[in-house]
Ligand SMILES: NC(=O)C1=CN([C@@H]2O[C@H](COP(=O)(O)OP(=O)(O)OC[C@H]3O[C@@H](n4cnc5c(N)ncnc54)[C@H](OP(=O)(O)O)[C@@H]3O)[C@@H](O)[C@H]2O)C=CC1
């Protein structure tokens with residue numbers, strides 16, 4: 001009988017971690033290990049070392065992080081850089097010390113320069129200044145990629161990184177100010193519809209362009225990249241350029257997103273723009289040709305994904321995190 005692969009999904013109650021757990025539950029011979037934030041604070045090095053020493057983990061999906069939208073990143077920069085650096089350093093180092101064979105680090109498309117050529121290729125990393133609203137978070141995410149590459153180069157580890165574009169889906173954070181644009185607008189349009197409001201305020205100018213990926217697609221891509229054989233993975237990456245973009249290859253303006261959200265939720269009023277709120281990066285579209293060449297493509301179109309997420313939203317409104 002084949003032995004189970006013991007897989008630790010860090011951040012399993014978050015949007016990405018929960019989607020990875022759902023995806024892994026479809027695999028055979030897999031034992032999934034989880035800990036809540038209350039059970040294991042990943043910024044606590046001693047606790048992380050004790051956890052890895054006590055569990056003989058084969059693989060790690062590192063989906064635990066301090067995460068938020070443009071306002072949260074801009075308001076709490078110290079938390080975003082400190083917590084993310086600590087989580088990554090503790091988990092990746094403890095994985096190495098305890099001989100974990102494979103690890104997948106979740107980065108973000110905000111690692112690329114604010115004005116990177118579009119669509120953004122993996123090679124754009126460290127070629128220019130970052131977007132100021134999320135620079136501390138992006139610096140921590142770049143450190144995560146470099147941690148993986150350093151343990152690979154020095155100790156022959158097989159620690160990989162994926163850079164997802166902006167994500168959405170079940171178990172997202174629907175906080176009115178600190179969330180990302182999709183959950184924020186879904187909740188705002190929904191509550192405005194219930195109250196019969198005439199207007200909904202949307203941040204910025206509506207002109208920035210973003211690429212949105214459903215989290216179930218991301219989870220599938222994460223498992224796909226983790227399971228690529230070493231020869232294939234190394235044929236498509238370099239020791240010091242090892243990360244792989246994950247996206248749809250399609251973007252839209254925030255204005256187009258807001259119109260789509262209004263329709264999905266069924267809000268009848270008008271959209272007004274608050275140009276005092278930051279726009280952030282003018283455009284973030286990933287070049288996903290590397291992942292396409294490897295054999296993976298996104299499957300969930302934005303409109304279908306928004307409808308699916310709104311159905312989830314309607315069923316789980318009372319369970320949202322604070
Ligand atoms: N959402 C997006 O649009 C994108 C996300 N990503 C990346 O995907 C990953 C997951 O993001 P996402 O699922 O959206 O984020 P969530 O906030 O939904 O989930 C993060 C999870 O990490 C946990 N966590 C945070 N800090 C700690 C800690 N110190 N110890 C233990 N657990 C902790 C949280 O638990 P608790 O809530 O209890 O603190 C939560 O369950 C991140 O690395 C993020 O950078 C990348 C691109 C886009």
Ligand SMILES: C[C@H]1O[C@H](OP(=O)(O)OP(=O)(O)OC[C@H]2O[C@@H](n3cnc4c(=O)[nH]c(N)nc43)[C@H](O)[C@@H]2O)[C@@H](O)[C@@H](O)C1=O
Pocket residue numbers: 068069070071073108109110134137138165166167177178179180181182184185202203204208210254277278279280281284
């Ligand atoms: C994933 C990514 O997420 C963040 O960067 P971002 O791409 O700017 O993501 P966002 O979803 O917060 O905003 C996208 C756009 O949408 C506009 N917008 C309109 N109205 C609302 C609104 O109500 N809320 C939010 N959050 N944005 C709004 C907003 O002004 C911006 O132009 C970083 O945390 C970064 O670190 C990161 O990794």
